[in-house]
Amino acid sequence: MHQLTKTNFIQYLNCPESLWLLKNKPDNYPKSEFSLFLEKLIKEGYEVETYAKILFANSLDLPENATPEYTKSQLKSNHDFYFQPSFITTKGVFARVDVLEKLEDGSFHIYEIKSSTSIKKDKKHNHLKDACFQKYVLQENGYTVSKASIIHLDKTYIKQGEISPNELLEIDEITDALNNLYSSVVNDINAASNFINKEVINENKCSCKYNTRSNHCDSFTYFNKDIPIYSIYEIGHIRAKKINMLVDNNQLSILDIPVGFDLNDNQQLQVESVRQQQALIDKPAIKKELEKLKFPLHFIDYETYASAIPKIDGLSPHRHLTFQVSIHTLSESGTLTHSEYLAEAMELNDDMLIQIHEFTGFTGTFISWHASFEVSRNNDMIQWLPKHTDYLTYMNEHMFDLETIFKKQYIDYRFHGSSSIKKVQPVIVPNLSYSKLDVQNGTMALDTWGRMVSDSNFKEDILQTRKNLLAYCELDTLAMVEIYKELKQL
Ligand code: SF4
Numbered sequence: 001m002h003q004l005t006k007t008n009f010i011q012y013l014n015c016p017e018s019l020w021l022l023k024n025k026p027d028n029y030p031k032s033e034f035s036l037f038l039e040k041l042i043k044e045g046y047e048v049e050t051y052a053k054i055l056f057a058n059s060l061d062l063p064e065n066a067t068p069e070y071t072k073s074q075l076k077s078n079h080d081f082y083f084q085p086s087f088i089t090t091k092g093v094f095a096r097v098d099v100l101e102k103l104e105d106g107s108f109h110i111y112e113i114k115s116s117t118s119i120k121k122d123k124k125h126n127h128l129k130d131a132c133f134q135k136y137v138l139q140e141n142g143y144t145v146s147k148a149s150i151i152h153l154d155k156t157y158i159k160q161g162e163i164s165p166n167e168l169l170e171i172d173e174i175t176d177a178l179n180n181l182y183s184s185v186v187n188d189i190n191a192a193s194n195f196i197n198k199e200v201i202n203e204n205k206c207s208c209k210y211n212t213r214s215n216h217c218d219s220f221t222y223f224n225k226d227i228p229i230y231s232i233y234e235i236g237h238i239r240a241k242k243i244n245m246l247v248d249n250n251q252l253s254i255l256d257i258p259v260g261f262d263l264n265d266n267q268q269l270q271v272e273s274v275r276q277q278q279a280l281i282d283k284p285a286i287k288k289e290l291e292k293l294k295f296p297l298h299f300i301d302y303e304t305y306a307s308a309i310p311k312i313d314g315l316s317p318h319r320h321l322t323f324q325v326s327i328h329t330l331s332e333s334g335t336l337t338h339s340e341y342l343a344e345a346m347e348l349n350d351d352m353l354i355q356i357h358e359f360t361g362f363t364g365t366f367i368s369w370h371a372s373f374e375v376s377r378n379n380d381m382i383q384w385l386p387k388h389t390d391y392l393t394y395m396n397e398h399m400f401d402l403e404t405i406f407k408k409q410y411i412d413y414r415f416h417g418s419s420s421i422k423k424v425q426p427v428i429v430p431n432l433s434y435s436k437l438d439v440q441n442g443t444m445a446l447d448t449w450g451r452m453v454s455d456s457n458f459k460e461d462i463l464q465t466r467k468n469l470l471a472y473c474e475l476d477t478l479a480m481v482e483i484y485k486e487l488k489q490l
Pocket of ligand 1: 014016017206208220
């Protein structure tokens, strides 16, 4: 019999098939490319728990590996609150409650601790259903749950000095909302438990065959082995209704799409690019866009670190701290110069802004990829370091997003329907490659930097790590320069 944890249950609610695969054929379950990101989320969850525990007096912290039998024996002790008590039902449904309060009438109050800044009720994260799951397991063990609450971060909290858990956290009672959902969640728990214990399911298809790419998980190709390269799922912003029509006609390749099928202009271009096996480029429109740019051109990229618990004064939960910047500046005569900055500590980087201000001055156009990110970081820094307002406002007002060209004017079937720089660069400038770098993406960069500056157990060579981080960010801006040069030569 497979055990069903709360995490498993939430996965089941999102997709029964992917949970079945995890439980029954773990070797075939794809190792998520987000594992580093998930590790960070788990660490942050523990950190929030540490602060939440301070809110409860007369408490007993049960060991992480405490069994349900041990929990039962400890609940007889004379404490008001228990941290991490675990329970299991006869059907293998397992819960570890964050905080359990023993009330005077013998019933219990469960608290779920979340590192979010609100109670989530969406399909992917439903905190009310999490709490229902915990209540179900306790009730099956003969305990009465009469109250439930969610403890989450207060998004208005701004760190100033030592963190006070009372100011950092909010406790919202959810008893009524939980009771309204409870019976339907119990049905889902039973269904989940039965489903994961099925010996066979149809492994040749899953329901996402009828869904757009944004809904697919990493198991999509395992369940849908017949999906060809350049499939209909790659078409930018295609609606599920159209995917349904095409799948029903077994038209899974872009090449199968009948002439005259209702698609918008951009989607038609993408289809044409696949049919002709070549890029479709609107050269006059690109020329017009590039002519608007004023030299010198400053190709800029930030790396940022966000954490649930703010690490430095002035920040709120989950706000992004910019710790690194790379700027390549291209003059009208073709000279290329470079400036870079990598913070040595977790702090607001006044030095960084002084350095880049001196490097670029109030000149030219700034160019980034998916510029709304850089613009938002500049707005944050205006708030935290207002003396740089004029410079950062200039930068935002003279920002050009190079990605926009690849949304409408340069469509290449080899981008697979994406305009991300990681898809565009290997096609346009294949001689530049991230594959030899030790830091290969933004998540790795933030994780590495965060550990380097704040983890006393950081064992790697700091000088080499700094070189690796600088090389990654430098390549991001150099790739933009080379892509720009290719566009100019069209
Ligand atoms: S692709 Fe969709 S339906 Fe298929 S396993 Fe993943 S989430 Fe489930």
